[in-house]
Amino acid sequence: MAASLALLILRHGAPLGLPLAQITMEMGAFIEQPVSDAADFLESIGPALASRRRLIRTNRALRDEIFRLRAQLLTERPLVFQNRRLKALLGRIRAIHQSFRLVRVLRIDLDPYRQEVVIGAGQKAGLARGDAVIDAHGLVGQVGTVSAHLSRVLLITDPSEMVPVEVAATGLLTFSVGSGIPTRLRLPYLPNDTRVRVGQLLISSGLGGHYAYGFPVAVVTHVILRPNRSFARVDARPLAAISEDRELLVLVRHPSPRPKPLRKPAVGQTQNGHAR
Structure with a gap:
């Protein structure tokens, strides 16, 4: 853009008889202002961009944590159901008066x-x-x-x-x-x-x-x-x-009989209980 303005001035002369130095100075100011504005804009949105990157990282971490918790829930759910069944059976056992x-x-x-x-x-x-x-x-x-x-x-x-x-x-x-x-x-x-x-x-x-x-x-x-x-x-x-x-x-109607403990014979008796 600056090069185009310079070529126009050289070809057609300075407008309204202004000195070339003044025109050059004004052109520099005209060009410098947008550049400065762009720099200010980039500086102002820098924290926002950093904040957005942090949000993206946090979002990914939360998504990974949700996936892990869901997988853990799937592995623990059968244990929860089994615990409920066993508790119900325990309640039934307490009401039974047989083996x-x-x-x-x-x-x-x-x-x-x-x-x-x-x-x-x-x-x-x-x-x-x-x-x-x-x-x-x-x-x-x-x-x-x-x-x-x-x-x-x-x-x-x-x-x-x-x-x-x-x-x-x-x-x-x-x-x-x-x-x-x-x-x-x-x-x-x-x-x-x-x-x-x-x-x-x-x-x-x-x-x-x-x-x-x-x-x-x-x-x-x-x-x-x-x-x-x-x-x-x-x-x-x-x-x-x-x-x-x-x-x-x-x-069980006929539970397996428990073996009787062996007793040592008393002094003076044989294994079958008779006196020597």
Whole structure:
């Protein structure tokens, strides 16, 4: 820009007869002012730029910290759920007045024709066929096949499993039958004039000896009267969290006998207690 003004002056002469020195001085002032203004502007925005860089660094650090905390939460969440399950089981244990074993679920099989779980305990832990199995919420099933260190638990929702139950509100006795669906039990032996109502609690009646009296089993969800048939259609939802259980309680009917401590014979007696 300054070079262009100088060429115009040299070609056409100084405007209005002003001396060349004065014109040069005024041109210098004209050029110096924008440069000074630019310098002042850069100096004024310097702290703002530094502050922006600090904000960017802080933002990145916070984003990294949020990512770390989220990852930590994901790793700790299963422990929180496990702690809740174990606390609920502890509450159930305190209400039991017989021998039991806390066992871990190794596998769940919810096939419509065969519903069972495999647990990590067997004969070595004192388990036997027919032992009742519960969780923190209610009845789960009974021990089926047993090996030395593993057992299969037949669930109450298995189509072949029948559980003697009682309607807690009325004392009515009946049976629940597995439907092959983890969230449904059938009560197929209730007549059309049944007084069973939706929302009523079903507990184990203790008949048959497999299940002790009073364990929560299910809650009635559907009652459909069918006058053209002999029995009403009544469904119930199991209270046990069958598909979510990771630990179970096995109620051991015949706990393994503890070995009797050996006693040293008294002086003057043999091992069988007879005097020498």
